[in-house]
Amino acid sequence: MGSRILVVGAGAVGGYFGARMASAGHDITFLVRERRQQQLRAEGLCLISSAGDATIRPQMVMANKIDGPYDIILLSVKAYSLTAAMNDFAPAVGPLTRIVPLLNGMQHLDILADRFGPAAIMGGTCFIVSKLDAQGRIVQTGTLPRLSVGEQAGSDTPAARTIAQTLSGPGFGTVFSTHILQDMWDKWVLLAALGSICCLMRGTVGEVSSQPAGKAFARAVIHECASIAVAAGYPLRDATLKGTVSLLTKTDSTLTSSMFRDLLQGAPVEAGQIIGDLVKRARAHQVPTPLLDLTDLNLRVYEQQSE
Numbered sequence: 001m002g003s004r005i006l007v008v009g010a011g012a013v014g015g016y017f018g019a020r021m022a023s024a025g026h027d028i029t030f031l032v033r034e035r036r037q038q039q040l041r042a043e044g045l046c047l048i049s050s051a052g053d054a055t056i057r058p059q060m061v062m063a064n065k066i067d068g069p070y071d072i073i074l075l076s077v078k079a080y081s082l083t084a085a086m087n088d089f090a091p092a093v094g095p096l097t098r099i100v101p102l103l104n105g106m107q108h109l110d111i112l113a114d115r116f117g118p119a120a121i122m123g124g125t126c127f128i129v130s131k132l133d134a135q136g137r138i139v140q141t142g143t144l145p146r147l148s149v150g151e152q153a154g155s156d157t158p159a160a161r162t163i164a165q166t167l168s169g170p171g172f173g174t175v176f177s178t179h180i181l182q183d184m185w186d187k188w189v190l191l192a193a194l195g196s197i198c199c200l201m202r203g204t205v206g207e208v209s210s211q212p213a214g215k216a217f218a219r220a221v222i223h224e225c226a227s228i229a230v231a232a233g234y235p236l237r238d239a240t241l242k243g244t245v246s247l248l249t250k251t252d253s254t255l256t257s258s259m260f261r262d263l264l265q266g267a268p269v270e271a272g273q274i275i276g277d278l279v280k281r282a283r284a285h286q287v288p289t290p291l292l293d294l295t296d297l298n299l300r301v302y303e304q305q306s307e
């Protein structure tokens with residue numbers, strides 16, 4: 001019998017990967033709340049995607065109807081929804097359940113381990129540019145999305161490989177990683193730098209980099225983020241760092257971070273998870289981060305205005 005998979009968060013990320021896996025025949029159930037359930041019942045779960053549009057009729061469950069443990073929980077809520085989500089999906093966690101979080105940043109790993117035990121929590125990360133439109137459809141743009149999963153300890157076990165094989169489908173690539181914490185740090189450096197570039201300058205990568213001082217600014221932000229990774233014991237490989245610099249200094253790039261897109265819509269942002277936690281780690285290692293401090297301040301003011 002195949003694994004029972006609960007996707008927690010039928011939004012831009014979980015909805016995309018979950019729908020793709022469901023269309024490949026995996027046993028996928030989405031944990032949803034009232035409003036999203038009604039929307040998905042009425043319209044289906046619709047993907048508008050560079051990898052091909054699709055609409056599925058998703059299998060859904062509300063928190064009070066969870067009927068026992070699932071084998072895998074794919075977690076894709078925003079960081080500020082994590083505590084409430086953990087309370088909601090707790091009945092789906094049994095002694096053998098593995099939780100694969102796709103949140104950006106790192107601090108959710110400790111929060112999840114405190115609640116469900118370290119053995120339940122795998123490492124995970126994803127590359128996807130997606131958002132929900134006004135009708136609740138998932139709009140994915142750009143290159144083929146990718147999901148990476150692995151044991152936090154880096155062990156290569158048949159069980160972990162099976163989970164990676166299970167979390168697969170058309171319309172995205174899956175990587176089984178034996179260095180998932182490094183992958184998560186690599187992604188965090190990229191994302192914190194991208195978030196800082198876009199949020200501080202209120203523009204796309206290309207809009208910033210095509211200004212005279214833009215590339216130097218982008219490089220300085222990346223350097224700050226990367227130096228925190230070094231101090232934390234997860235230095236980026238030269239090729240990874242070069243790739244990040246190249247991606248974030250392209251003058252014709254329309255890339256933005258999901259945090260910036262949220263900010264433009266006046267929505268809550270994951271400032272604490274993506275920037276605040278990185279600044280905290282920088283202070284702990286005495287790494288100076290004047291540009292990230294500015295982003296942190298900028299986003300705190302935004303959050304205060306939104307209260």
Ligand SMILES: NC(=O)C1=CN([C@@H]2O[C@H](COP(=O)(O)OP(=O)(O)OC[C@H]3O[C@@H](n4cnc5c(N)ncnc54)[C@H](OP(=O)(O)O)[C@@H]3O)[C@@H](O)[C@H]2O)C=CC1
Nearest residue numbers: 009010011012013033076077081085103104128129130258
């Ligand atoms: N979007 C992107 O391009 C990328 C995002 N990420 C990361 O992925 C994570 C998820 O982001 P994203 O998918 O964009 O966010 P979205 O806001 O699009 O989706 C989050 C979903 O979680 C649901 N949710 C929250 N709490 C609960 C709960 N208690 N029970 C059930 N559902 C719940 C929300 O449902 P409801 O409608 O009920 O509020 C919403 O549909 C973030 O950490 C983000 O940084 C990573 C890579 C790219």
Ligand SMILES: CC(C)(CO)C(=O)C(=O)O
Nearest residue numbers: 126127128129191257258
């Ligand atoms: C860096 C990027 C665009 C890639 O997935 C992302 O994670 C985000 O915007 O949240």
